[in-house]
Amino acid sequence: xxxxxxxxxxxxxxxxxxxxxxxxxxxxxxxxxxxxxxxxxxxxxxxxxxxxxxxxxxxxxxxxxxxxxxxxxxxxxxxxxxxxxxxxxxxxxxxxxxxxxxxxxxxxxxxxxxxxxxxxxxxxxxxxxxxxxxxxxxxxxxxxxxxxxxxxxxxxxxxxxxxxxxxxxxxxxxxxxxxxxxxxxxxxxxxxxxxxxxxxxxxxxxxxxxxxxxxxxxxxxxxxxxxxxxxxxxxxxxxxxxxxxxxxxxxxxxxxxxxxxxxxxxxxxxxxxxxxxxxxxxxxxxxxxxxxxxxxxxxxxxxxxxxxxxxxxxxxxxxxxxx
Amino acid sequence: xxxxxxxxxxxxxxxxxxxxxxxxxxxxxxxxxxxxxxxxxxxxxxxxxxxxxxxxxxxxxxxxxxxxxxxxxxxxxxxxxxxxxxxxxxxxxxxxxxxxxxxxxxxxxxxxxxxxxxxxxxxxxxxxxxxxxxxxxxxxxxxxxxxxxxxxxxxxxxxxxxxxxxxxxxxxxxxxxxxxxxxxxxxxxxxxxxxxxxxxxxxxxxxxxxxxxxxxxxxxxxxxxxxxxxxxxxxxxxxxxxxxxxxxxxxxxxxxxxxxxxxxxxxxxxxxxxxxxxxxxxxxxxxxxxxxxxxxxxxxxxxxxxxxxxxxxxxxxxxxxxxxxxxxxxxxxxxxxxxxxxxxxxxxxxxxxxxxxxxxxxxxxxxxxxxxxxxxxxxxxxxxxxxxxxxx
Numbered sequence: 088x089x090x091x092x093x094x095x096x097x098x099x100x101x102x103x104x105x106x107x108x109x110x111x112x113x114x115x116x117x118x119x120x121x122x123x124x125x126x127x128x129x130x131x132x133x134x135x136x137x138x139x140x141x142x143x144x145x146x147x148x149x150x151x152x153x154x155x156x157x158x159x160x161x162x163x164x165x166x167x168x169x170x171x172x173x174x175x176x177x178x179x180x181x182x183x184x185x186x187x188x189x190x191x192x193x194x195x196x197x198x199x200x201x202x203x204x205x206x207x208x209x210x211x212x213x214x215x216x217x218x219x220x221x222x223x224x225x226x227x228x229x230x231x232x233x234x235x236x237x238x239x240x241x242x243x244x245x246x247x248x249x250x251x252x253x254x255x256x257x258x259x260x261x262x263x264x265x266x267x268x269x270x271x272x273x274x275x276x277x278x279x280x281x282x283x284x285x286x287x288x289x290x291x292x293x294x295x296x297x298x299x300x301x302x303x304x305x306x307x308x309x310x311x312x313x314x315x316x317x318x319x320x321x322x323x324x325x326x327x328x329x330x331x332x333x334x335x336x337x338x339x340x341x342x343x344x345x346x347x348x349x350x351x352x353x354x355x356x357x358x359x360x361x362x363x364x365x366x367x368x369x370x371x372x373x374x375x376x377x378x379x380x381x382x383x384x385x386x387x388x389x390x391x392x393x394x395x396x397x398x399x400x401x402x403x404x405x406x407x408x409x410x
Numbered sequence: 411x412x413x414x415x416x417x418x419x420x421x422x423x424x425x426x427x428x429x430x431x432x433x434x435x436x437x438x439x440x441x442x443x444x445x446x447x448x449x450x451x452x453x454x455x456x457x458x459x460x461x462x463x464x465x466x467x468x469x470x471x472x473x474x475x476x477x478x479x480x481x482x483x484x485x486x487x488x489x490x491x492x493x494x495x496x497x498x499x500x501x502x503x504x505x506x507x508x509x510x511x512x513x514x515x516x517x518x519x520x521x522x523x524x525x526x527x528x529x530x531x532x533x534x535x536x537x538x539x540x541x542x543x544x545x546x547x548x549x550x551x552x553x554x555x556x557x558x559x560x561x562x563x564x565x566x567x568x569x570x571x572x573x574x575x576x577x578x579x580x581x582x583x584x585x586x587x588x589x590x591x592x593x594x595x596x597x598x599x600x601x602x603x604x605x606x607x608x609x610x611x612x613x614x615x616x617x618x619x620x621x622x623x624x625x626x627x628x629x630x631x632x633x634x635x636x637x638x639x640x641x642x643x644x645x646x647x648x649x650x651x652x653x654x655x656x657x658x659x660x661x662x663x664x665x666x667x668x669x670x671x672x673x674x675x676x677x678x679x680x681x682x683x684x685x686x687x688x689x690x691x692x693x694x695x696x697x698x699x700x701x702x703x704x705x706x707x708x709x710x711x712x713x714x715x716x717x718x719x720x721x722x723x724x725x726x727x728x729x730x731x732x733x734x735x736x737x738x739x740x741x742x743x744x745x746x747x748x749x750x751x752x753x754x755x756x757x758x759x760x761x762x763x764x765x766x767x768x769x770x771x772x773x774x775x776x777x778x779x780x781x782x783x784x785x786x787x788x789x790x791x792x793x794x795x796x797x798x799x800x801x802x
Contacts, residue, residue: 088412088413088414088415088419088479088713088717089411089412089717089718089721090411090413090710090713090714090717091411091714091717091718092411093411096411154411287796291796291797291798294798294799295797295798295799302799303799305792305798305799306798306799306800306801307801308785308788308789308801310798311788311789311792311798311801312785312788312789312792314792314796314798315731315734315787315788315789315791315792315795315796316734316788318731318791318795318796319731319734319735319791322711322728322731322735323704323707323708323710323711323735324707326707326710326711326713326714327703327706327707327710329411329710329714330413330706330709330710330713332411333411333412333413334413336411336412337412337413337414339413344706345706347703348702348703348706348707351700351703352703352704352707396696397696399699399703400695400696400699400700400703401695401699403699403702403703404674404689404695404698404699404702405674408706410415410423410486
C-alpha cells in the first residue's frame, strides 16, 4: 500500500513536468490563436512518445499503466493543457489499423473529442482534426472528419475551440469495453487535479509577496483560511485520484466507483479553487492578462467531460467498494 | 503506487473481523452515569483479555505493535462490526496519556500506569483547557507551586470530558513565572481522588453532561508524578497533540464511510412528507452520493498519510487538513440525515440511542471545535503545509 508517486513513477512525473513547462506552458494562452494543439506542438509531443504512454507495447506504445497516464495528465493540467492531448492519447488506443495508430502516436494526424449534445455533436479541440473520437461508457469510436465542415462556435475556454456537427459518418474504428472511457475519465480527473493545484500555487505565491495595510496578505486570516480550504480540496481530490489510478492498474472490481469519485472530487476541486484563486487575488484576478481566469474557463469544460456531476453521482450512490 | 495489503495484513483483518463478529456486545452502551463508564471498562477488559488492547501502542509496553496500516484495518473492522465507539471514557488513557507516558514517562510511571490503562482498570481525563485558555492553550493560568516534594495546585480547568468517572488526569499547569506562555508549564499526573478537587458538570447543547469544569484548591501532587521535566510541560503536551493529529482520529475518519452507507439505507426506506422515498429525491440522492465520494477521499487520504508515515516513521503535517475534511463531511452528512428524517429528526429529548442522527448532528459542532477548532486547523495548514507568512 503506497499512495503517492514512487520510484520510476516519480521520474516520469518529473520528466513530464519538465517537458510540458518548456513545450506547452500556461503562458501560451495569453497569445491569440493558442487554443488547441498546433501541428508543430502535436509533432513535438509525438516525437517524445507522450501519446503512447498507455498504449500496449505490442501496439507500438510504451505499455505503461493507468498510473503513469494519470501522472502525465496531472502535469498537463498544471499547464492548462487542451483536451485534444487526451483525445489523441485515447485515439491511439482505439485505432485498429497499425498505420493510423503509428500516425496518431507520432502526432502526424490530429484528433478532436466529439461529445453528443442532443442529436448533434460538439467537436472540441484541434481545428485541423482529421478524426473525431467519441467515448461512452462501453464504447469508443473514431470517425473520419475529412468530408465534414463543422460550424465554428465561440468558445469560453481559451484552451480549446468548439465546433458543431450534425450527423456523423460511419465510424472507421470501434472498440467496446470500459478501458478507453476509464482512461479518459482518469486523464480528465488528473488534469483537473493539476489545475486545482495550479490555482493553489498561484495564490500562495502571490499571498507571500502582495501587501495590504502594511502586511503580506498571506498573514491575514481572511486570506489564509480560504487558502487552507483550497489545500484540503487538493489533498482530497489528489488522494482519491491516486487511489483510482492504482485501482484501475490493478484491475480491481471497484475501480469504476473510485474513478467516479475521483472525477467528482476533481471537478469540485478545480472549480472551487479557480473561484477562490480569482477572488483572493483581488482586482488583478479578473484581468485578462492573469492566469486565474484560464483555469476557471478550462475547468468549466473539463468538468463536463467523462462524467459530469449528475451522471457520476447517480452511478456512485449504490456502488459497492472493496477493502 | 499500489493498493496491496500484505498477507499479514489480510490475516490480521480476517482475525479481527472474526473476533469482533463473535464478541461485540449486543447491549447498547448506557448514555451516561457510572454505568456508561462501567460498560467501557468491561469492553476494554474484554479487548485486553483477548489480546486486542493497545492497537496504537508498541509491543514492549503491552500494545499490539501494529503498523499504521494495520491500525487502519482495525478501525475499519470496528466500524463494520458496529463495535462500541472507540471514543469513550478510555480514549484519553489509550490515545493521549498512555502514549505520552510511553514517550516521556519514568520507568516507575510506565510500570504503574500503562498496564492499568490497557486493562481498563484506570480511566483518564484531560486537563489542558481553561475558561480563559482554549485555542490559546499557552495562556493557561492554573498554578502549581513547589512545597517540598509536592506540587500544590490551584486554579481551574474546563471542558474536561468524563472527569466524574476518571481515576487520573493529564494536567498541564504553570510552574514557572507568569506571562512566559509556553515556557514554565509542567505536565503532571493528577489523582482525581485527591482532596481539594471539585467537579462541576457543564450541560451542553446535546443535553448531556459529559464535560466538566474542574476546580483545584491546594491539591497536593507528588513531584514524582511529573512527566517529562519540570517547566518543560509544553514539549510533553505537544508530544500528545501531534499524536492525536496523526493517528488519533483515524477511527472517526473510517467510521464516516460506514455512516454514509447507513444514511443511504435510511433514505431507501424513509418516506418524505410527499410520500416519496427520500432516496427518490434528486437533491437528497445527489448530496448523499457526493458525501460518499468525500468519505472515499477521506479513506484515500488516511491510507496515503499512514503509508507515508509507516515508511518515514514521522507523522506529516497533514493531520490538520484531515480533521477539517472529516468534520465538514460529518456535519454535511448529519444535515442530510435531518432532511431524510423530516419531523422525527426534531423528536429529540436527549436520548442518543433512540435518535442517533440528531445527536450526531448536534455533536458535529463538538467535533469541529474540540481537539483544535477548524480555525486553528486552518492556521496550522496555512503555516506548516502552505508556508504562508505568520498571522501572529
